[in-house]
Structures are given as structure tokens and as C-alpha cells.
Amino acid sequence: MVLDKYLKQIDFQSYEDFRSGFSINIPDTFNFAWDVVDEIAALTPEKKAMVWCDDNENEAFFTFARMKYYSDKAANYFKSVGIKKGDRVMLIMKRHYMFWFCTLALNKIGAVTIPATHLLTAKDIIYRNNAAGIKMIVSVPDPLVIQHIEEAESQSPSLKHKVLADTDKEGWLNLSKGLDDSPDLFPRPSGDEAVNNDDIMLLYFTSGTTGMPKMVTHDFTYPLGHIVTARYWQKVQDNGLHFTIADTGWAKSAWGKIYGQWLSGSAVMTYDFDKFVPENILKVIEKYKVTTFCAPPTIYRFLIKEDLSRYDLSSLVNCVVAGEPLNPEVYRYFFEKTGIRLMEGYGQTECTVAIATYPWLDPKPGSMGKPSPGYDIDIVDEKGNSCEIGNEGEIVIYTGKRKPVGMFKGYYRDDELTKSVWYDGVYRTGDMAWSDEDGYFWFVGRADDIIKSSGYRIGPFEVESALIEHPAVLECAVTAVPDPDRGQIVKATVILAKNYTPGDELARQLQEHVKKVTAPYKYPRIVEFVTELPKTISGKIRRVQIREEEK
Numbered sequence: 001m002v003l004d005k006y007l008k009q010i011d012f013q014s015y016e017d018f019r020s021g022f023s024i025n026i027p028d029t030f031n032f033a034w035d036v037v038d039e040i041a042a043l044t045p046e047k048k049a050m051v052w053c054d055d056n057e058n059e060a061f062f063t064f065a066r067m068k069y070y071s072d073k074a075a076n077y078f079k080s081v082g083i084k085k086g087d088r089v090m091l092i093m094k095r096h097y098m099f100w101f102c103t104l105a106l107n108k109i110g111a112v113t114i115p116a117t118h119l120l121t122a123k124d125i126i127y128r129n130n131a132a133g134i135k136m137i138v139s140v141p142d143p144l145v146i147q148h149i150e151e152a153e154s155q156s157p158s159l160k161h162k163v164l165a166d167t168d169k170e171g172w173l174n175l176s177k178g179l180d181d182s183p184d185l186f187p188r189p190s191g192d193e194a195v196n197n198d199d200i201m202l203l204y205f206t207s208g209t210t211g212m213p214k215m216v217t218h219d220f221t222y223p224l225g226h227i228v229t230a231r232y233w234q235k236v237q238d239n240g241l242h243f244t245i246a247d248t249g250w251a252k253s254a255w256g257k258i259y260g261q262w263l264s265g266s267a268v269m270t271y272d273f274d275k276f277v278p279e280n281i282l283k284v285i286e287k288y289k290v291t292t293f294c295a296p297p298t299i300y301r302f303l304i305k306e307d308l309s310r311y312d313l314s315s316l317v318n319c320v321v322a323g324e325p326l327n328p329e330v331y332r333y334f335f336e337k338t339g340i341r342l343m344e345g346y347g348q349t350e351c352t353v354a355i356a357t358y359p360w361l362d363p364k365p366g367s368m369g370k371p372s373p374g375y376d377i378d379i380v381d382e383k384g385n386s387c388e389i390g391n392e393g394e395i396v397i398y399t400g401k402r403k404p405v406g407m408f409k410g411y412y413r414d415d416e417l418t419k420s421v422w423y424d425g426v427y428r429t430g431d432m433a434w435s436d437e438d439g440y441f442w443f444v445g446r447a448d449d450i451i452k453s454s455g456y457r458i459g460p461f462e463v464e465s466a467l468i469e470h471p472a473v474l475e476c477a478v479t480a481v482p483d484p485d486r487g488q489i490v491k492a493t494v495i496l497a498k499n500y501t502p503g504d505e506l507a508r509q510l511q512e513h514v515k516k517v518t519a520p521y522k523y524p525r526i527v528e529f530v531t532e533l534p535k536t537i538s539g540k541i542r543r544v545q546i547r548e549e550e551k
Contacts (some may be wrong), residue, residue, distance in 0.1 A: 225406015
């Protein structure tokens with residue numbers, strides 16, 4: 001197994017053993033495409049790398065030998081049109097299998113990969129093109145995406161090439177034809193073209209809930225940090241099949257659809273869908289014998305509404321969840337129907353999995369778990385002092401002694417922004433949490449979202465989780481409203497499920513429900529019913545916009 005090259009010890013007897021004994025060997029030069037994918041292709045060329053399918057009954061199976069073959073061709077093609085080390089290339093490819101060819105090819109060249117969502121508007125693309133100096137965009141042949149890219153082109157002076165995955169169009173290059181016409185061997189660059197560990201490999205635009213997107217940069221050692229994510233949290237299996245539900249435009253794709261999984265010997269499942277249908281997800285798990293699965297709590301809430309007994313899910317050995325706290329009722333129901341304990345985790349685009357419920361830990365539904373090896377994590381108050389057990393504070397990562405493998409380099413072209421959150425050897429996540437007597441961490445919310453009412457600090461996630469347990473609530477957002485007596489009071493903005501009608505009586509029922517599920521002082525004194533919630537393009541609720549509209 002290729003993993004042996006990078007770990008001094010693979011198996012551990014306890015969480016404490018894992019925390020103290022885990023260590024990653026970082027080579028002087030590391031390139032995921034050459035040193036992992038091509039290495040596996042040389043040793044076991046027929047080893048399965050990816051299973052791909054879509055809603056039109058198309059499917060494809062890729063071995064590591066085929067990944068090497070196509071990534072070499074793509075590297076030769078990109079180089080032929082002028083892409084070189086350090087050039088920024090944006091990939092807007094949904095879940096098209098050519099995303100993997102392109103990513104590996106850019107790794108081989110030493111260019112910077114910028115995954116992006118297909119939901120970007122022309123304005124979004126203009127901002128990204130100019131902020132990062134993007135030289136080439138590779139896109140799926142989606143008419144709306146093509147339109148937005150073309151509308152952005154005249155205001156994007158750095159953009160030299162537009163490439164479509166497998167379609168001819170005037171003014172665009174055709175990637176499929178480019179691959180066909182390119183050599184299938186790409187020699188590893190040397191000299192000035194060789195890749196160094198601290199070169200930028202990956203750049204993500206984060207769709208923050210406030211301000212313009214930040215540009216998070218990761219160097220070429222970043223994939224090694226995801227060994228912990230895949231091997232020890234997701235518990236992927238050698239020769240298994242891991243399924244993370246994520247579009248390639250988001251960092252969650254890097255967490256679950258390429259790096260740690262392939263390092264650990266697992267293939268990745270890619271289901272290319274446009275509309276989320278819970279039944280189809282279950283069918284994919286059953287048909288392709290998925291062994292490990294990762295999704296946000298929202299996905300699990302939809303899955304458990306299906307009749308799980310209709311599907312053979314016996315291939316599953318581990319399921320994990322991240323993105324927001326897990327509702328205990330979802331945990332209990334999923335365990336009852338599958339026998340699998342949902343293991344939660346926490347991280348940011350800026351890092352790998354930093355806190356998680358690892359195999360040696362008993363899960364506490366709603367808790368993130370405990371810190372990952374390599375991460376020196378604390379919860380601190382406004383003065384930077386460690387919080388007592390049960391007291392809320394900000395999650396920080398101490399980097400003075402060591403920087404965790406996989407942690408970001410900083411924000412691209414913005415030293416001031418980087419220093420505003422990372423200084424004196426401390427990275428401030430902006431996320432609030434508390435720890436219990438067993439050392440488990442519990443997420444409260446973003447610092448800006450915390451509600452301070454009558455001396456109490458109320459995290460929106462806890463109230464939202466309580467509301468979502470009520471059958472009338474499909475989706476909700478909890479925010480603060482200024483109050484002359486209490487400072488702030490809790491407001492719930494609610495989207496109702498089908499067959500429920502908004503009104504004062506239903507609002508009172510929801511308030512009473514929250515009082516029973518959580519501490520009574522946390523109940524929403526204002527309940528507003530709406531048909532949609534403001535969100536970022538990544539689907540995060542923009543609570544700041546709700547607060548601004550309330551003002």
C-alpha cells in the first residue's frame with residue numbers, strides 16, 4: 001500500500017495512542033499526481049480508482065492506470081496551449097469525470113487548480129478571474145455556465161483560454177479532442193519547472209457569509225493531511241469504495257473524492273446528478289456496493305425519510321457527517337435502521353479534519369468529537385485565555401510549535417487578511433464551541449451569529465436543530481433581533497414542510513416545542529414564516545442578510 005511510505009505507524013489501539021503516535025513523513029518534494037496516482041498505476045495498474053455514473057444510466061470505471069494515462073494526456077495538452085508552472089486554472093466541472101484528469105494534469109505541471117461551482121454568475125466569475133489572475137477556465141458544456149463565462153470574458157484581461165469538456169463551440173477549445181491529439185506520456189518536470197512543496201497547488205474561493213470570498217491557498221503537501229480525514233475518520237477501506245456527496249467546486253470534494261481516499265487505497269464513487277433525489281442516493285449505494293459514506297446532516301435527514309428497508313445497504317461499514325451539528329434524532333433513527341453510528345467531524349476550507357469522532361470514541365450526537373493528531377486546539381475567551389469546561393469560546397489552532405499538515409498557506413494576495421486571523425502562532429477559526437468533561441467539542445456557531453440575550457449566549461445551531469425536529473419545519477435560520485430590555489432576542493425564520501399553514505397558532509406550537517427540546521430561555525420570541533432563505537452560492541444560510549433586513 002502506498003500509505004506505508006508516508007506513515008511511521010498505521011494502526012493504533014486507542015484515541016490517546018493515535019494522538020501521540022500518529023506522524024506523517026513528508027518527502028522533500030511531494031506531488032500527489034506523480035507520487036501517489038502514478039505510483040499506484042505502476043504497482044497495481046488495474047486497481048480501481050473511480051466509479052462514475054449519472055441519471056441517464058451512463059457509467060464508467062477508471063483504474064489508476066487510466067487516470068495516469070488521461071492525466072498525462074491532459075498535462076501535455078494544457079502545456080501545448082501555454083499553461084505552465086504557477087498559472088491559475090479554474091475548473092467549473094460539476095461532477096464530470098474529466099475534473100480528475102484536469103486536476104492531476106495541473107498537479108503534474110505545477111499549475112494552480114481553482115475548483116469552482118457551476119452556480120457562479122458572470123459577476124462572480126469576473127471577480128475570481130481578476131482576483132486570482134486566472135489564465136484558463138475549463139467548463140462542462142452547461143449553456144448557462146457557458147453564457148456566464150462568455151459575459152465575463154471582456155472584463156477578464158488575464159483569461160486566455162476557454163475550454164469545454166467534450167463539446168465543439170466557436171471561441172472555445174475542445175478538451176476531448178485535445179486529449180485525443182496529445183501524447184500519453186508526460187515527463188516529470190525538472191529544474192525551474194519542478195514543483196516544490198511550498199508552491200501553491202490549490203486555491204479555493206470561500207463563499208463566506210459576509211464580505212467578498214476569501215482565496216484560501218494550499219501547498220503541495222496538502223493531500224497528505226487528508227490521510228487522517230480518509231483513513232481514520234471516514235475509515236475508508238483498501239479496495240473499498242468511498243462516496244462523499246459533493247460538487248467538485250467545493251473543498252468537501254478535496255476531503256472526500258480524491259486525496260486521502262486514494263492515498264488509503266480506496267476508490268471513489270462519483271454520482272453525477274443535477275437534482276438531489278434521496279431514493280437515487282440509496283440506489284447508488286446499493287448498486288455499486290459503497291463501503292464508506294460522507295454527507296452533511298441535511299442529506300441524512302432526507303435519507304431517513306425513505307423506507308431504508310427497501311435497500312440493501314449491507315456494504316456500508318462506516319458513515320460520517322460534517323457541515324453542521326447532527327440532530328440526535330437523525331443519529332438514533334439511522335443507527336436503528338442500519339446499525340451504523342454516524343461519526344461527526346469538523347474542519348474548514350483552511351484545514352483538513354481538525355476535530356472528529358474517531359473509531360475509538362463513542363459518538364455523542366451533536367458533538368464534533370475530539371482534536372485530530374497534529375492539531376493543537378483550544379477554546380479561548382475574548383482575552384485569549386482557555387475556557388473552563390462548559391464555557392463557550394472561540395476554537396483556535398496553535399501553530400507556534402508546528403503547523404498541521406494540510407493547513408492552508410494563507411489568503412492569496414492578502415497578507416493583511418491572513419494576519420487578521422493568524423498571528424502570534426494562533427489561528428482563530430471564528431467558530432464558537434464548548435467542551436465537556438470528557439474532552440468532546442460542541443459547536444455553537446460562527447462568532448458573528450452568537451445571540452446575547454439577558455446575559456445568556458445562545459448559539460443558532462442548537463435552536464435550529466430543535467426546530468427541525470418538529471415535523472412542520474422544513475428549513476430554518478435563527479438570528480438575533482435587538483431588544484431594549486434583553487439586548488437581543490431570538491428570531492426564527494422558518495420554511496414550512498408541505499401541508500402546513502403559517503399562523504400564530506403554529507408559531508406558538510414551535511415555541512413550545514423548542515422550550516421542551518432545549519433550555520426554555522433559548523426559544524424564539526419571534527417566528528417568521530417565509531418561502532425561501534438567503535444563501536451563499538455554497539448553500540450556507542446568510543444570517544447576516546436576515547439581520548440586515550430585520551434592521
